[in-house]
Amino acid sequence: MSTNDDKAKADALTDTGKQPEQDKPEKGNGASGSILFFFLVGLIASLLVGWVVFPELLYSKKKQPIDFNHALHVDMVDEGCESCHFFREDGSFSGVPELAQCIECHEEAQTDHPEEIKFVTQYVEKYREVPWLVYSRQPNCVFFSHAAHVRLAEMDCVTCHGPIGESTHSRIYEENRITGLSRDIWGRNIAGIKRNSWDRMKMDDCAECHAEAATKTASEGEAPIEGFFNNIIRIAFPGSLSGRKSSVQTQNEACFVCHK
Amino acid sequence: MKMDRRSFLSFLIGGAAGTTLSPLPWKLTDDLAIWSQNWPWTPVPAGGEVTFVETTCMLCPGGCGVTVRKVGDRAVKIEGTPGHPVNDGGICILGLSGLQLLYGPTRVPAPLRRAGGRGENHWEKISWDDALALVVEKLAALRENRLSHTLACISGTDGGTVGRLMERFLTAYGSPNFIRTPSMRDAYEMTLHLMQGVQASAGFDVENADFILSFGSGILEGWGSPVRMFRAHSAWKEKGVKVVQIEPRLSNTAAKSDKWLPVNPGTEAVLALGLAHVILKESLHRKEFVDFYASGLDRWKNEVISKWTPEQVEAVTGIDKSTTVALARSFARADHPLALCGRGKGSTPGSIGEFMAVHALNALVGNINRKGGVWAVPGPDYIRWPEVEMDATAAAGMQQPRIDGAGTEKYIFARHLLHRVPEMVTAADPSLVQALFILEANPYYTLSDSALLKKAWDKIPFIVSFSSFMDETAQNADLILPNHMYLERYEDVSYAEGFNKPYIGLAKPVIHPQFSTMHAGDVILRLAKALGDPVQKAFPWEDYEGCLDDTFGDALETLRETGYRVEADFAPGSGYPVFETASGRFEFIPEEIRDAGMQAMVQPQGEEPAFPLILIPFDSQRLANGYIGDPPFVIKTVPDTVLKGDALFVEVHPETAKAIGLSEGRAALLATPKGQARVRVHLFEGIMPGLVGIPTGLGHQAYDGYLAGKGVNANALMGPVEDGASGLNAAWGIRAKLSRV
């Protein structure tokens, strides 16, 4: 007993069976062509999304409350960056100046520049702190001591912060919508590639410098191959070879030197 | 080109490959990791410069110096100030929780006017100008009607500039009714006044004492200046100083003492007299003091010898006669023995007979104004404002007797008798108090006999609280004029409880006021100004800081720098100073009070058999029971055997519990002649049978959710018992009944 369905199946079978041999490669070529095509469409679209659209979406753009001219200020002060970004008596770093500091010079408007007027009327007169957006702000779990780097290791500001002192305007602050941090931490290059030491401020960047420094001092006198392996050990297990802890100051091990 | 299933898949694969080759997944993973390690809702203190401000704690009468650590504009930690004469770096649990009071939800944010019925806690924010105008209007009307004396102020402070400004305001306005909140200080001041003829507070040279005989004083529960006492206690342990604790319940102090003598409650004074008996009989007293500097010994000796033999003492106190004899001997033979009294934290004055008996013990061993003894510390002398020039109204008002009766014939030695006020207010019509100010006090919670208090409260038409916090009194006021809290204001602290040297601490603003509050001193000055002359004339200062400047003069600068001033070389140790009594000697039986003073015992309220047990309140360092309630940190330290959830546990001896049929944790009804409450039972062998111990400091209706509604207010179950001789509240317990529910 046969049903219509059975018949249809049988027809289909016959159809396939009847297909001329020479058609196969042609049809096969067409199929793989479209497969490749769609593969490429997917590939290119996702690359575009990943490289172009995603970074656009990830960061919101914000303007600083006051357009600040670093170059102008650096010219007028005696002690360079440290005139405003100074170390406190207890060795902690003051970071972005507070209003009280600015007021020392700007109790009244110094020029009739609109930004200067805005600063004085909106912040100085109302004694309101300026809500500066800090490009270099790290997540809260990071502990960083300026004193150790600037005072002890005698590094200059530019190494990490770049030539910000030469800027005449405040850049747009791009805020990562997920972390709330500035784009400067990951770096402007979304692939994370950097050309200058100040292009990124991620942990890898800290590690890079620290590994270099550790290698320089520790591996003196070691045979190249020995030095290579020892370096790996030094980075993975700080202090294990020298008996010295990662932090000279706190004598702390590994993670807790930099992580709270 | 059509998209079939295969091309769709390849599109996906292409997409996946492209995504992998793009920074998207790696960057996203990294960002999410950062986000998840720094949850944006977790509060992180703002960064900033770390600074330290040295100031004075005002949360209890301890007068400790504290150092507040700040980061930027935020106070982040309170610690004891090292080297401070009172607490030398130590701090108590309440003091270190001060920041929770500063930033917590119990602050009164602005002047508030009652919007609903009293106590309903509906408020309307009003401006300071309006708030002050309301008060001025009310006061001006009263004064005009010659009712100035019906303004009263209940104050937790009286020696410093703020307390004195308030008192001065009342004087210039025409009211004698400035009433300080009660404490053992009243009884000690009166004792020194009667026996030594001086107006002074009692200081104890605890650091140099070598034998401590404590009649129920909670040395580790917050008696005196608590941190100083903890430190002294540790030092005693190191030096092997013997501590004997006399009280009916095994408190922390008792548990850590060398000897605990569970005495029948309320009979401590009898034990003191029994010890005196032995000392006198065996002639162990220090003759060089007693013979040359004291008077009335013979009369007193006769009484003590005839009435209080060790046998009689045993019958009353329950302390074995041989123990009394041995204790008297070791006390008298120590080089610097020191007897202390004031039960628990000393928040109730106590009977003058008891204080005098204990003080007489110190005198017997010559330990008055001497190393390791009790020192009479003169009151603060830095406030030298000109006399108030009173107009006729003020003078007439000041002629009126005080509402609490203090200083009247019957209560001639008493200076403040707050416990009498509710009764007096309820008794008269119209109310003797038409307007009430409350400064640094929470009488609505701390006064006993709540039922009577509420009646009195209802009869007072206008109640103004100056509290920084929404405490019970503020909640039941008509108007709140919130003071800056102590970390936001200048104020001199003229006194550290029990400290043996004249001392001034300065509280300084650690941070800017967090709310729209105003210094109580400034409020007083503004009220005076608005009332016009003659009240205004008494206040020649622009503002409170001006008044402080004027009061201290150049000394203010040094006080600002160091945070305190202490007369370090104040030492009455070099010979005995002249006593200012009529005889010029120490009086064992002051003439003025000769019969009454020997009434050593005060009976608790209530009768058997309706109330077969006796309820005794007990204090703990973990429960603040004064003006300030426990902040969250502190209430967390209260053990489960005291408070579990909202349930309060009373302590009962297992035998007593068994007789009533109560077991550990069982719910029970605790009733006294003054009220009743549901409690749970904690069986405790450290409390004498027949007693019920109730912790103080709980049962708040106000403050925050950590404190309000937890446990039972012991004050509500108690009632004042007036000491016949002094008028002071001498209640140490009340008869009670505990029944199963």
Ligand code: SF4
């Ligand atoms: S003992 Fe009193 S004064 Fe001292 S820190 Fe504690 S609460 Fe403050």
